[in-house]
Amino acid sequence: MIKCDTPKEIGGMGHSMKRKEDDRFIQGKGNYVDDIKLPGMLYMDIVRSPYAYAKIKKINTDAAMAIDGVVAVVDGKALEQYNLHWMPTLMSDTQMVLPTDTVMYQAQEVCAVIATSRYAARDGKEAVIVEYEPMKPLMDPYKALNDDAPLLRPDKEGKTDNHIWNWKAGDKEKTDKVFEEADVTVKEQMHIPRIHVASIETCGCVADYDKVNNHLTMYMTTQAPHAIRTVIALVAGHVGLTEEKIRVISPDIGGGFGGKVPVYPGYVIAIAVSFLVGKPVKWIEDRSENLQADSFARDYHITAEMAATKEGKILATRFKILADHGYTDASANPSKFPTGLYSIGTGSYDYGASYMEADAVYTNKPPGGVAYRCSFRVTEAVHAIERITDRLALEIGKDPAQLRMENFIKKEDFPWKSPTGWEYDSGDYHAGLQKAMDAVGYDELRKEQAEKRAKGELMGIGISTFTEIVGAGPSKDFDILGIKMFDSAEIRVHPTGKAIARFGTKSQGQGHETTYAQIIAQELGIPMEHIQVEEGDTDTAPYGLGTYASRSTPTAGAAAAVAARKLRDKAKKIAAYLLEVSEEDLEWEPGKFFVKGAPEKSKTIQELVFAAYTNHPQGMEAGFETTHYYDPPNLTFPSGAYICVVDIDKETGQIDVRRFVAIDDCGNIINPMIVQGQVHGGLTQGIAPAMYESLIYDDDGNILNGTFMDYLVPTAVESPSWETGHTVTPSPHHPIGAKGVGESPTVGAPPAIANAIVDAMSHLGVTHMEIPITPFKVWKTLKEKGAI
Amino acid sequence: MTKEITITLNGEKQSLEVEPRLLLVHLIRENLNQTGTHIGCDTSSCGACTILVDGKSIKSCTMLAIQADGKEIITVEGLATTEGLHPIQEGFKENHGLHCGFCTPGMMMRAVELLENNPNPTEEEIRWGISGNLCRCTGYNNIVKAIQYAGAKIRGDELPSTEPEFV
Numbered sequence: 001m002i003k004c005d006t007p008k009e010i011g012g013m014g015h016s017m018k019r020k021e022d023d024r025f026i027q028g029k030g031n032y033v034d035d036i037k038l039p040g041m042l043y044m045d046i047v048r049s050p051y052a053y054a055k056i057k058k059i060n061t062d063a064a065m066a067i068d069g070v071v072a073v074v075d076g077k078a079l080e081q082y083n084l085h086w087m088p089t090l091m092s093d094t095q096m097v098l099p100t101d102t103v104m105y106q107a108q109e110v111c112a113v114i115a116t117s118r119y120a121a122r123d124g125k126e127a128v129i130v131e132y133e134p135m136k137p138l139m140d141p142y143k144a145l146n147d148d149a150p151l152l153r154p155d156k157e158g159k160t161d162n163h164i165w166n167w168k169a170g171d172k173e174k175t176d177k178v179f180e181e182a183d184v185t186v187k188e189q190m191h192i193p194r195i196h197v198a199s200i201e202t203c204g205c206v207a208d209y210d211k212v213n214n215h216l217t218m219y220m221t222t223q224a225p226h227a228i229r230t231v232i233a234l235v236a237g238h239v240g241l242t243e244e245k246i247r248v249i250s251p252d253i254g255g256g257f258g259g260k261v262p263v264y265p266g267y268v269i270a271i272a273v274s275f276l277v278g279k280p281v282k283w284i285e286d287r288s289e290n291l292q293a294d295s296f297a298r299d300y301h302i303t304a305e306m307a308a309t310k311e312g313k314i315l316a317t318r319f320k321i322l323a324d325h326g327y328t329d330a331s332a333n334p335s336k337f338p339t340g341l342y343s344i345g346t347g348s349y350d351y352g353a354s355y356m357e358a359d360a361v362y363t364n365k366p367p368g369g370v371a372y373r374c375s376f377r378v379t380e381a382v383h384a385i386e387r388i389t390d391r392l393a394l395e396i397g398k399d400p401a402q403l404r405m406e407n408f409i410k411k412e413d414f415p416w417k418s419p420t421g422w423e424y425d426s427g428d429y430h431a432g433l434q435k436a437m438d439a440v441g442y443d444e445l446r447k448e449q450a451e452k453r454a455k456g457e458l459m460g461i462g463i464s465t466f467t468e469i470v471g472a473g474p475s476k477d478f479d480i481l482g483i484k485m486f487d488s489a490e491i492r493v494h495p496t497g498k499a500i501a502r503f504g505t506k507s508q509g510q511g512h513e514t515t516y517a518q519i520i521a522q523e524l525g526i527p528m529e530h531i532q533v534e535e536g537d538t539d540t541a542p543y544g545l546g547t548y549a550s551r552s553t554p555t556a557g558a559a560a561a562v563a564a565r566k567l568r569d570k571a572k573k574i575a576a577y578l579l580e581v582s583e584e585d586l587e588w589e590p591g592k593f594f595v596k597g598a599p600e601k602s603k604t605i606q607e608l609v610f611a612a613y614t615n616h617p618q619g620m621e622a623g624f625e626t627t628h629y630y631d632p633p634n635l636t637f638p639s640g641a642y643i644c645v646v647d648i649d650k651e652t653g654q655i656d657v658r659r660f661v662a663i664d665d666c667g668n669i670i671n672p673m674i675v676q677g678q679v680h681g682g683l684t685q686g687i688a689p690a691m692y693e694s695l696i697y698d699d700d701g702n703i704l705n706g707t708f709m710d711y712l713v714p715t716a717v718e719s720p721s722w723e724t725g726h727t728v729t730p731s732p733h734h735p736i737g738a739k740g741v742g743e744s745p746t747v748g749a750p751p752a753i754a755n756a757i758v759d760a761m762s763h764l765g766v767t768h769m770e771i772p773i774t775p776f777k778v779w780k781t782l783k784e785k786g787a788i
Numbered sequence: 789m790t791k792e793i794t795i796t797l798n799g800e801k802q803s804l805e806v807e808p809r810l811l812l813v814h815l816i817r818e819n820l821n822q823t824g825t826h827i828g829c830d831t832s833s834c835g836a837c838t839i840l841v842d843g844k845s846i847k848s849c850t851m852l853a854i855q856a857d858g859k860e861i862i863t864v865e866g867l868a869t870t871e872g873l874h875p876i877q878e879g880f881k882e883n884h885g886l887h888c889g890f891c892t893p894g895m896m897m898r899a900v901e902l903l904e905n906n907p908n909p910t911e912e913e914i915r916w917g918i919s920g921n922l923c924r925c926t927g928y929n930n931i932v933k934a935i936q937y938a939g940a941k942i943r944g945d946e947l948p949s950t951e952p953e954f955v
Contacts, residue, residue, distance in 0.1 A: 016952055018881060025889030026877040028824015028864035032890065035823035118814070119807070200828040200836055200924050201890045254826070254890025255924045287829035509888030509925045676954035677884045680927030708833035708922070716915040716928040725955050 002669050006590040012522030016673035021513045030252040033221050036206045038280040042071060044270055045121035047110045047128045049103040052137035052364040052701020056101055059111055064127040069120030073128060074273055075111035076100040084272050087235050089330035095367060097265045104327035105366045106701050107292035109265045114273055137364035137701035141324035144361040152362045164329050164360040169343035170420045175355035178316040182307035186391045188768045192380045193694035194299040196291050197372045198713055201254020203294060204284035207270040211278040214240060217247045220267060223260045224546025225250045226504055227480045229538045231263055250536035256508035258371030261332040261548050262295050292706040295368025296695060299324040304384040312398045314351045314407045319384060321358035329360060331369030333376050334480040343420045344469045345381020348429045348639060349407040354419035364701050373685050373746040375470045375549040386464045386751035394762055401437060404465050405430060424637045428729045432641035433465050435727060436663040440643045453763060458648035462756025466748040470740040471554025471636040480545060487555035488542035489563045491520060492625035495613040497606030498530045504544010505556040506536045510742055515670045516560050519736060523564030525591030525605045542627050550740035559630035561735040566626045571608040577617040578603055636731045636739035638666040642752040648760050650788050653779030655757060657720040665727045667739035676724050678742045684719045686749025690771050793857035798866030806853045813837045815853035816863060824864035824893045835921030838894035839863045845901040864893035875941035876900055882950040885934030887925030895921045899935045907943050
């Protein structure tokens with residue numbers, strides 16, 4: 001049972017309170033960006049390149065302009081007049097808003113048609129004729145480094161090759177030495193494929209520039225409204241659009257998962273057009289545009305190695321990475337590390353040596369590098385380490401659960417310093433795995449597997465015991481364009497004891513309106529139903545860096561708790577004044593202060609708030625509100641132990657995920673119902689890349705699955721019935737001991753599934769399978785191994 | 789060129805002049821300003837635009853407005869009555885069957901017809917029954933529970949527990 005310090009009427013931490021936001025969503029009263037309709041609004045549609053790499057010879061807009069309702073066609077040359085044809089990326093690279101001469105990937109924006117209706121804009125788009133001179137695209141990241149590879153970014157001064165950066169972490173010499181001397185070393189080459197977040201709502205915006213007041217209101221699907229406001233000011237400040245003249249409103253968002261962090265060209269074009277014509281401009285991309293042009297995730301080619309003693313003591317890991325960034329480095333990675341948090345992903349095991357080296361290259365693919373429900377590249381790291389751990393178990397003939405149990409960092413050894421320099425805050429990995437093994441019936445399953453193998457049937461059990469790393473900041477390691485990654489909360493309690501709380505984060509389904517209210521209810525004793533939470537309006541919310549990388553609870557959740565405690569301190573002073581005792585004589589229970597030893601002498605929080613406006617002590621500032629900016633001292637380290645059981649049909653290669661048990665540890669839990677819901681959702685986004693999703697390109701740069709017809713998002717049929725549970729290891733440095741959970745399952749699930757499938761075939765000599773593991777891949781492997 | 793059609797939307801009969809190529813989902817969202825029905829794809833794959841046309845769940849991005857002439861349409865806005873929420877709405881809220889809420893209206897409209905045809909579906913029947921509707925947030929477990937809850941409510945059976953099985 002999860003401990004609750006407050007009664008359900010207050011609804012603080014630990015209660016499965018129903019969500020406050022649901023009433024509008026279940027009645028069709030959500031307000032998503034495409035629901036916004038402003039007087040005189042124009043519609044924008046975008047002409048995109050059919051080629052992955054081509055010179056633009058000519059753009060003929062005559063037929064488009066002749067269509068009734070088409071107002072303008074904007075191309076790169078038009079934007080160039082205002083120096084708005086380029087924009088910076090988060091990785092200090094540059095990206096075209098619209099091209100002036102060359103297109104660099106299929107589906108790249110070529111020009112934009114502006115019209116008085118959605119249909120006229122689409123008609124105009126079809127009527128624009130672009131003449132191209134196609135060139136042979138560079139699609140293979142390994143070939144990008146060849147001497148004869150075409151130079152993709154001659155626009156970058158001094159650039160002579162397609163290499164973007166090289167980055168290293170850990171101790172090379174020490175690690176190499178351990179590998180040289182180790183009894184056992186194992187190695188696998190793996191590709192974590194390019195995938196797409198595919199939130200069910202695509203991206204879009206309404207840019208509304210008011211010429212008279214020189215003011216821009218930007219309604220957009222952004223996970224980070226304040227950061228976007230600053231970026232717009234940096235990009236468009238030179239044309240007079242400075243930060244105080246910009247209001248970014250992020251209305252309800254239909255799923256984000258990292259895909260709504262970047263600035264896409266469509267947003268900039270819409271702003272530019274609204275600025276030029278002085279009317280609101282709506283741009284909503286369709287699904288195919290979303291899949292084909294918006295930021296991808298992953299696309300890391302990894303060589304993973306592990307060294308150990310023959311008894312199975314892990315001694316070291318070594319990783320070599322080639323990162324395919326597409327045409328520009330536009331990773332949504334606000335850390336000082338080019339590989340994001342890959343370097344932190346040395347796993348849950350106690351060993352002292354690790355070295356990793358990564359190179360990034362340009363290719364003719366769309367840019368990106370967003371998270372897909374994870375904390376900046378930790379998924380890639382976790383997949384490599386959990387796969388290579390299983391590879392070691394296979395090599396030395398030890399049960400993979402046993403191997404993990406023997407190598408886990410012990411709970412008394414936290415805080416634990418990783419070989420790449422990070423400090424894990426807390427964890428109890430043994431308890432988590434034991435709970436998962438008990439829940440799934442591990443020993444019986446191994447017996448069943450042995451019996452099935454004897455009969456020639458294929459069954460596999462896969463484990464993943466991962467450590468996630470979330471909650472960016474701390475500000476020493478994380479910033480966006482120099483802005484440190486703290487986060488904020490503002491609480492205003494009205495005289496009648498009802499509150500509004502505002503945040504710089506932005507929910508995309510995580511349930512902030514409920515969970516933030518529960519944190520404040522916990523700390524202040526005001527019922528959560530009396531606390532209105534508001535996010536997503538830069539005019540009203542305190543500055544914050546947004547919601548992604550499971551950072552909202554670790555940062556803004558902490559800010560809410562600290563702000564509420566500041567207010568509780570003020571309430572205590574008022575209580576001492578009203579009850580005519582000293583503060584030391586007062587005790588708190590949720591909702592009131594009372595005099596020690598005389599509980600009948602008390603003041604409720606509502607009475608104290610009212611007094612803050614009506615009868616506050618002389619010399620005390622009136623009112624009951626505060627703001628807190630919270631810069632976390634460290635990241636938080638949620639963990640999980642996942643066990644997956646698969647049955648494989650030998651004749652077809654069909655994989656049936658029979659069971660999947662997930663035990664998560666996200667520290668103290670704010671709302672068990674919401675945590676469980678986040679885990680369910682994350683698990684389905686974990687099975688997705690493990691078995692179904694990857695963006696596939698041919699040698700000519702054509703995307704082969706750029707629609708929902710062939711990019712396989714799991715339905716309720718592919719998604720198993722998830723079995724979930726938890727352990728609680730509070731974060732020692734977080735004000736409420738919470739850690740964040742939304743992304744853990746997406747990070748932890750893919751290797752559990754891959755390990756299960758490999759385990760089902762390991763007796764045939766299979767040591768690795770590349771995700772997504774499809775029935776065809778399984779069938780082909782079985783054929784190769786002579787099993788069918 | 790336009791054509792006059794008459795539809796009944798959530799109980800309100802109305803006549804409109806529409807372009808023959810206008811999609812039903814755009815008629816509902818843009819001409820009639822009922823924005824609870826959403827658009828999530830361009831290939832009839834995601835089901836976010838699912839509505840009821842003469843009681844049958846259809847994807848309104850794949851039907852022309854003129855094809856709805858003379859028909860009765862119910863969208864998410866038409867689910868609740870003066871008596872309160874529809875059982876499917878209650879089921880989704882009580883069982884945390886939604887996160888971002890974007891797929892939810894379509895998912896609920898599909899579930900309404902599913903339960904109409906099969907008031908006591910098994911988990912497998914529910915999963916197959918909603919396989920034309922994508923959800924990217926919830927992992928479907930709680931959507932299944934939400935539909936089971938609504939089924940029990942419609943049948944008048946004892947309601948299943950809405951406590952999370954997060955032990």
